[in-house]
Amino acid sequence: MGLFSFGYDSFMDKRNVDTLLEARWIIPVEVEGTLAEHAIAINNGLIEAILPISEANSRYYSSNHIKLDNHAIIPGLINLHTHAAMTLMRGVADDLPLMAWLKNYIWPAESRHVDTCFVRDGTMLACAEMLKGGITCFNDMYFFPQAAADVVLECGIRAGIGVVVIDMPSAYASDVDDYIDKGLAIRDHCLQQPLLTFCLAPHAPYSVNDQTLTKIMILAEQLQLPVHIHLHETKDEIKNSLAENGVRPLMRLHKLGLVSPNLIAAHMIHLTDTEIELFHEYGGHIAHCPTSNLKLASGIAPVEKLLQKGINIGIGTDSAASNNRLDMFAEMRLTALLAKGYSDNAEAVPARQALRMATLNGARAMGLDQITGSLSPGKAADITAVDFSSSSLSPCFDPISHLVYVAGREQVSHVWVNGRLLLNEGELVTLDEADIMQQARRWQHRLVS
Numbered sequence: 001m002g003l004f005s006f007g008y009d010s011f012m013d014k015r016n017v018d019t020l021l022e023a024r025w026i027i028p029v030e031v032e033g034t035l036a037e038h039a040i041a042i043n044n045g046l047i048e049a050i051l052p053i054s055e056a057n058s059r060y061y062s063s064n065h066i067k068l069d070n071h072a073i074i075p076g077l078i079n080l081h082t083h084a085a086m087t088l089m090r091g092v093a094d095d096l097p098l099m100a101w102l103k104n105y106i107w108p109a110e111s112r113h114v115d116t117c118f119v120r121d122g123t124m125l126a127c128a129e130m131l132k133g134g135i136t137c138f139n140d141m142y143f144f145p146q147a148a149a150d151v152v153l154e155c156g157i158r159a160g161i162g163v164v165v166i167d168m169p170s171a172y173a174s175d176v177d178d179y180i181d182k183g184l185a186i187r188d189h190c191l192q193q194p195l196l197t198f199c200l201a202p203h204a205p206y207s208v209n210d211q212t213l214t215k216i217m218i219l220a221e222q223l224q225l226p227v228h229i230h231l232h233e234t235k236d237e238i239k240n241s242l243a244e245n246g247v248r249p250l251m252r253l254h255k256l257g258l259v260s261p262n263l264i265a266a267h268m269i270h271l272t273d274t275e276i277e278l279f280h281e282y283g284g285h286i287a288h289c290p291t292s293n294l295k296l297a298s299g300i301a302p303v304e305k306l307l308q309k310g311i312n313i314g315i316g317t318d319s320a321a322s323n324n325r326l327d328m329f330a331e332m333r334l335t336a337l338l339a340k341g342y343s344d345n346a347e348a349v350p351a352r353q354a355l356r357m358a359t360l361n362g363a364r365a366m367g368l369d370q371i372t373g374s375l376s377p378g379k380a381a382d383i384t385a386v387d388f389s390s391s392s393l394s395p396c397f398d399p400i401s402h403l404v405y406v407a408g409r410e411q412v413s414h415v416w417v418n419g420r421l422l423l424n425e426g427e428l429v430t431l432d433e434a435d436i437m438q439q440a441r442r443w444q445h446r447l448v449s
């Protein structure tokens, strides 16, 4: 009787949580280093505690107790710049420079095919690829953002949806005011959705005029929204801006008041020292997209120099039409390797920094660093588990080094967003992968015809 009541009492003393997750290594990112043999207690979508396994077991219990004995647990990866629905155009036009790619292939295809169904099916395909690759949050810029938002809510991933603006009529909107009105109406409708945030997303300095950019600057300040834009992507962008506006694009945006902590500038390849100073002084963030930049021969961003200055840099895949993968493991590795080669310095972007760029820095750029981007009590349980049991990851002296230089997305086994399991032992929980692939094949036939 005494023994029974002792066991019962001590069981009752423990706190019941939704999930108790044990792992060989936990890499919180916010604090440096690796925690060996620790556990995470997850409750109501949030990380409640991270403790050594024995301590976690003495304080918590859960009917959902998961033991990942050979895994590293990291914050979910954050894809800071993408056009999710463009997965349906993966490989339609390769080996071209940006403007030929856009003007001769992508924009004509978009004008013929992009509608709400295309964006729905393409975003589903992207979410399947991203979740299987450990991505828990993406920053999107595309037509028909309502369709992307619907998919995000259906599958349970987290996203920043772009209120896209471009001075080019489309099936989605007739002019820039129509783009803005439609985008803001979607935001108003989704204000209570914890997985959705919104950005103002003017496409690029060459496709949006001064008057519209000023309107966007005012809206960003009024609504405290990030502004997500392609910037300084090619040498031609800068040459044309000098010819048409008398200034380089970044200086033009600065004169219009857009360079601020609200700004997320994708690419930022061709920069003078003065521009780097200015960008740092005014607090902008960068979405570095190394694969897309190389594939379109746009150039190599001076990442080491920008980091040394103290600029916040996250990592993006860009679209599957210019990458051609939505693979943040590949982008992390390339970020680390390119920075070394470009700056002639093997110490540039060590593994821990590449991982931080792919997680916490992305969250910071999106204004989400109080919610996600690292594993700390009080933050959302946006978590990726990476299986280290393969011989190709053996031996392992440092799991952070392996995550960047060895592991690939094929090692991702589990993903949680807001405490909800979305990938279980490599299988998508909320998405029907076979159906998604069938829809992709249907679009492939349409695009060809």
Ligand SMILES: CSC[C@H]1O[C@@H](n2cnc3c(O)ncnc32)[C@H](O)[C@@H]1O
Pocket: 083, 098, 102, 106, 107, 110, 141, 142, 143, 164, 165, 166, 203, 204, 230, 233, 292, 318, 319, 322
């Ligand atoms: C108006 S929706 C977004 C728009 O951007 C196009 N796009 C995709 N990748 C890039 C890139 O690297 N630079 C500039 N524009 C890009 C996409 O096709 C859509 O038209």
Ligand SMILES: [Zn+2]
Pocket: 081, 082, 083, 230, 266, 318, 319
């Ligand atoms: Zn882009």
